[in-house]
Amino acid sequence: MKKTHIIGIVVIAIAIGVIMTTAGDASAYVAFEDAQEMAESGNANKIHVVGKLPKSTEGEIYGIQKSPDMMSFSFQMVDENNRVEQVFHPNPMPTDFLRSEQVVVIGSYQNNRFVADKILLKCPSKYQEEGIKT
Amino acid sequence: MIHTGIGNIGHFLVILALISALITSYSFYQVGFGKDGERWKVFAKATFYLHAGAILGVVVTLYLIISNHYFEYHYAYNYTSAILPVYYQISSFWNGQEGSFLLWMFWNTILGIILMNTNKNWLGPMMFVFSVTQVFLVSMILGAVFGDIKIGSSPFLLLRDVINDPIFKINPEFVPEDGRGLNPLLQNYWMVIHPPTLFLGFATTVIPFAYAVAGLLTGRLKEWIRPALPWAQFSAAVLGVGILMGAYWAYETLNFGGYWNWDPVENAIYVPWLILVAGIHTMIAYKKSGAALKASFIMILSAYVLIVYSTFLTRSGILGNSSVHSFTDLGLSGQLLIYLLVFLGLSIGLCVWRWKEIPTSEKELSAYSREFWIFIGATTLAMMGFQVIIPTSIPVWNEIIDIFGGNSNLAPPADQVEFYTKFQLYFAIVVAFLSGTGQFFWWDKIDRKSLKNNITPPIIISLVISTVIFSVAKITDPLYIVLLVVSIYSIVANLKILSGLVRKNFSLSGGSIAHIGIAMMLIGILFSSGYSKILSKNNTGLLWSKEFPDEVNQDNLLLFLNEPRQMADYSMVYKGIRKLTKDYGFVDVNAVSSTDGPLRLIFGKKTTTTDNKTFLPGDTTEVVNMENSYFEVEYAKLDGQQFTLFPRIQINETMDMIVYSPDINRTLRADLYTHVRTIPDPDQETTWTELKELKVAPGDTFYINDYVAEFKEMVTLTEVEGVKLEPGDLAIQAEIIIQGEYQNYPAKPIYVIKNNMAGKVPYIVNDLGAKLTIESILPEENSFVFGLSTTQKDWIIIEAVEKPWINILWTGTLLLVFGFSVAIKRRYSDFKKMRDKDME
Numbered sequence: 010m011k012k013t014h015i016i017g018i019v020v021i022a023i024a025i026g027v028i029m030t031t032a033g034d035a036s037a038y039v040a041f042e043d044a045q046e047m048a049e050s051g052n053a054n055k056i057h058v059v060g061k062l063p064k065s066t067e068g069e070i071y072g073i074q075k076s077p078d079m080m081s082f083s084f085q086m087v088d089e090n091n092r093v094e095q096v097f098h099p100n101p102m103p104t105d106f107l108r109s110e111q112v113v114v115i116g117s118y119q120n121n122r123f124v125a126d127k128i129l130l131k132c133p134s135k136y137q138e139e140g141i142k143t
Numbered sequence: 144m145i146h147t148g149i150g151n152i153g154h155f156l157v158i159l160a161l162i163s164a165l166i167t168s169y170s171f172y173q174v175g176f177g178k179d180g181e182r183w184k185v186f187a188k189a190t191f192y193l194h195a196g197a198i199l200g201v202v203v204t205l206y207l208i209i210s211n212h213y214f215e216y217h218y219a220y221n222y223t224s225a226i227l228p229v230y231y232q233i234s235s236f237w238n239g240q241e242g243s244f245l246l247w248m249f250w251n252t253i254l255g256i257i258l259m260n261t262n263k264n265w266l267g268p269m270m271f272v273f274s275v276t277q278v279f280l281v282s283m284i285l286g287a288v289f290g291d292i293k294i295g296s297s298p299f300l301l302l303r304d305v306i307n308d309p310i311f312k313i314n315p316e317f318v319p320e321d322g323r324g325l326n327p328l329l330q331n332y333w334m335v336i337h338p339p340t341l342f343l344g345f346a347t348t349v350i351p352f353a354y355a356v357a358g359l360l361t362g363r364l365k366e367w368i369r370p371a372l373p374w375a376q377f378s379a380a381v382l383g384v385g386i387l388m389g390a391y392w393a394y395e396t397l398n399f400g401g402y403w404n405w406d407p408v409e410n411a412i413y414v415p416w417l418i419l420v421a422g423i424h425t426m427i428a429y430k431k432s433g434a435a436l437k438a439s440f441i442m443i444l445s446a447y448v449l450i451v452y453s454t455f456l457t458r459s460g461i462l463g464n465s466s467v468h469s470f471t472d473l474g475l476s477g478q479l480l481i482y483l484l485v486f487l488g489l490s491i492g493l494c495v496w497r498w499k500e501i502p503t504s505e506k507e508l509s510a511y512s513r514e515f516w517i518f519i520g521a522t523t524l525a526m527m528g529f530q531v532i533i534p535t536s537i538p539v540w541n542e543i544i545d546i547f548g549g550n551s552n553l554a555p556p557a558d559q560v561e562f563y564t565k566f567q568l569y570f571a572i573v574v575a576f577l578s579g580t581g582q583f584f585w586w587d588k589i590d591r592k593s594l595k596n597n598i599t600p601p602i603i604i605s606l607v608i609s610t611v612i613f614s615v616a617k618i619t620d621p622l623y624i625v626l627l628v629v630s631i632y633s634i635v636a637n638l639k640i641l642s643g644l645v646r647k648n649f650s651l652s653g654g655s656i657a658h659i660g661i662a663m664m665l666i667g668i669l670f671s672s673g674y675s676k677i678l679s680k681n682n683t684g685l686l687w688s689k690e691f692p693d694e695v696n697q698d699n700l701l702l703f704l705n706e707p708r709q710m711a712d713y714s715m716v717y718k719g720i721r722k723l724t725k726d727y728g729f730v731d732v733n734a735v736s737s738t739d740g741p742l743r744l745i746f747g748k749k750t751t752t753t754d755n756k757t758f759l760p761g762d763t764t765e766v767v768n769m770e771n772s773y774f775e776v777e778y779a780k781l782d783g784q785q786f787t788l789f790p791r792i793q794i795n796e797t798m799d800m801i802v803y804s805p806d807i808n809r810t811l812r813a814d815l816y817t818h819v820r821t822i823p824d825p826d827q828e829t830t831w832t833e834l835k836e837l838k839v840a841p842g843d844t845f846y847i848n849d850y851v852a853e854f855k856e857m858v859t860l861t862e863v864e865g866v867k868l869e870p871g872d873l874a875i876q877a878e879i880i881i882q883g884e885y886q887n888y889p890a891k892p893i894y895v896i897k898n899n900m901a902g903k904v905p906y907i908v909n910d911l912g913a914k915l916t917i918e919s920i921l922p923e924e925n926s927f928v929f930g931l932s933t934t935q936k937d938w939i940i941i942e943a944v945e946k947p948w949i950n951i952l953w954t955g956t957l958l959l960v961f962g963f964s965v966a967i968k969r970r971y972s973d974f975k976k977m978r979d980k981d982m983e
Contacts, residue, residue, distance in 0.1 A: 012510065016522065023526050027566070031534045034562050036554040038464065055557030059464055075824065101801070101821050108798075113464045115557050126557070131463040 048118035175267025195252035241298035250346035268357035344382030352447035380963035411453035579633035657962025667952025728754035
């Protein structure tokens with residue numbers, strides 16, 4: 010067997026390993042309901058939930074509670090199945106949070122409360138932006 | 144007034160740039176492949192100059208729109224404001240995607256001009272490929288709409304055409320007075336130089352690619368290596384520096400506490416860099432021995448395709464659900480995908496077409512040959528990139544599965560840092576080991592015995608050094624120990640080679656210098672990240688809040704104003720909020736009474752800045768940025784060493800953004816990184832305690848919120864601000880001095896009797912959290928009743944992290960660049976010699 014063949018086999022083995030571990034360590038995009046089921050069945054893996062912040066008819070975002078010390082805040086979020094859930098984030102509010110058109114929270118249910126370790130924001134495309142602040 | 148002219152000029156120049164790029168591509172095709180190549184040459188070059196001029200024109204036009212504050216243009220409105228200093232006007236230029244594409248194209252034109260003037264035989268085919276890439280880039284800012292199809296996003300759009308606001312119905316000529324301003328995160332000097340460097344790196348990757356494609360097209364399958372190699376090295380050096388500048392910016396500006404976060408955006412550019420470096424290695428192996436030519440093609444073609452792929456990932460919006468960076472989707476995803484697929488298809492197609500013709504070396508690779516080791520090294524780098532790009536592309540896999548009717552809800556790993564570090568650490572160990580060992584094969588024809596002789600001393604030396612280090616630094620993690628040992632081994636081994644080379648021929652030493660740099664970077668990363676230590680451990684036994692997870696409660700310190708607290712070896716005090724003046728350092732915000740315009744402070748009290756400039760009431764001075772406030776935190780080490788840090792908060796109301804940035808105390812051994820986690824909510828009203836009455840006579844000493852206060856005297860006032868005194872009215876003011884920890888504070892509450900009605904003007908001492916009023920006068924006892932209410936003192940919660948030996952990382956980076964420079968010089972002179980002999 011030539012050495013290049015051995016190298017080839019090793020490379021393929023590592024490549025397969027990489028793909029397997031990627032699949033194994035990957036998180037998932039789920040709805041709140043599934044996330045809750047996971048937590049209840051003892052699965053503590055962190056998952057992604059995609060959703061939006063609820064807006065009143067005047068376009069104001071509601072349901073945000075800042076803690077007095079601003080170290081954390083909680084907010085309401087509507088997932089893709091339209092379930093509304095209170096989400097707690099143990100960090101100050103991310104910049105741009107209120108402008109976001111979509112939020113992704115990464116975390117899990119802890120004691121029946123969704124705790125988001127990380128929040129990803131998707132800001133509106135500039136062609137959808139409305140209104141000028143003067 | 145709306146300046147439509149300048150936008151039309153800009154738009155015209157974009158169209159001119161696109162057309163000239165098309166003509167240039169065609170002309171260079173004729174130069175390279177046509178029958179009359181020579182005759183096309185002058186014309187092709189001339190059209191490229193025209194194209195370069197058009198791009199320069201577009202850049203100047205956009206810059207003029209920004210610097211003249213034409214806020215009727217969306218670009219100026221959205222990214223700039225009237226008060227931006229010139230250097231931030233420059234960085235706002237590439238705040239938008241259009242501007243950053245422009246930057247990329249601009250570098251391409253400069254590089255194109257250099258290439259046209261340094262190439263002979265390669266001119267036609269290489270510049271043909273080069274110009275075609277430019278066509279794709281220019282199309283990204285074209286801004287043409289054909290029915291439903293939009294090609295490119297123009298930077299010259301008027302605000303009224305972009306934003307839907309009722310005001311434009313009332314007054315189409317409306318021009319906002321000011322723009323939204325530059326994103327606070329980008330208001331940093333690194334953002335002035337990081338993007339140009341990074342995009343120069345992006346732009347240069349096309350050069351080796353263009354040579355490789357030209358080689359495939361013309362069938363000169365071996366010769367392209369020589370001219371491509373110095374450019375590949377230049378590209379890797381610039382791209383590497385650009386990436387690290389970004390890392391350094393993140394370290395200084397963002398507050399995640401490090402310099403690398405394995406975010407998709409970072410990964411997307413890290414991978415092509417790795418592949419490019421792998422390509423450089425296979426190219427060198429080919430030049431030495433004729434092996435690895437096919438691998439060189441694959442690596443160099445992949446590197447550019449991966450650059451296009453990273454552009455696709457970061458700008459198409461596909462990462463929207465997986466990256467902390469918020470991308471605005473310009474609707475260019477289709478166009479970017481075409482760009483990607485064209486170059487991917489082109490690369491694969493050409494390789495398949497020529498595959499059989501590409502020479503390979505028939506020799507079996509010997510384990511004692513340098514080619515073997517270089518090849519293993521390049522393979523490791525490629526695998527390293529593969530391990531990163533597969534998970535980073537998860538959103539892409541999901542899309543592909545969706546296209547085929549499937550449904551995948553796979554998300555990237557929740558803890559990216561942990562996930563990637565886990566794997567990259569093993570690869571790093573292999574890289575360090577190979578970069579040390581490979582060098583021995585490099586310079587000598589070697590057999591088993593001489594290898595043993597050569598390799599033994601470095602192994603022994605590095606084991607000794609490592610033992611000393613990990614007994615002193617108390618490293619226990621076995622993987623870290625291995626990484627440390629191999630990295631030191633790599634340094635020692637390369638130093639040995641270097642010492643030999645310096646005497647013989649310094650110009651050959653680029654490789655060993657660069658490898659020392661890499662090994663130092665690994666050691667720097669190992670210590671600064673692996674042993675980054677949180678100093679701000681909460682040792683008070685109190686929870687800051689029951690709501691918080693343990694991590695937040697344990698790793699942060701609450702500092703009340705002027706109250707010293709112990710942290711690790713430091714005693715620290717929060718001294719208050721400061722503003723940064725333009726010329727005189729930091730100034731106490733309590734001394735500022737009001738502002739004049741967006742940049743000028745007016746002082747109400749006498750104060751001295753950190754640069755020892757004294758201001759009197761009524762003086763004014765200019766600040767750098769009114770949005771910024773700084774928290775003065777004074778550190779004193781037990782050994783007497785003292786320093787002050789000013790972590791920053793930037794509150795940008797137009798963007799609803801609050802940005803906390805760290806301040807870093809740098810010493811040779813470690814960085815002390817401090818950032819503020821949170822402050823009291825500025826919008827929240829102060830809650831005062833219930834009023835407490837104190838009976839005091841002039842000359843008495845009493846206590847205010849635990850501070851000693853002396854009531855000096857009561858003076859009669861002839862005027863009181865905001866109150867019109869008439870005959871028969873009375874106003875008195877108490878003169879009180881309170882002794883604070885670091886300074887004395889005056890307190891001057893006022894009591895007014897007007898029309899037989901009593902009025903009280905309270906005096907608030909912010910630093911002490913105290914409010915004083917005069918409640919009543921007791922003439923028979925010659926004393927007064929003061930009312931005192933108190934509130935919580937100002938506070939901040941901070942996190943302080945020690946990053947040991949981070950300087951080794953930065954030093955290693957500089958060495959890497961230096962090594963690359965030496966190598967580039969050598970390889971470029973190789974090419975020049977051949978070209979001047981008319982071989983190339």
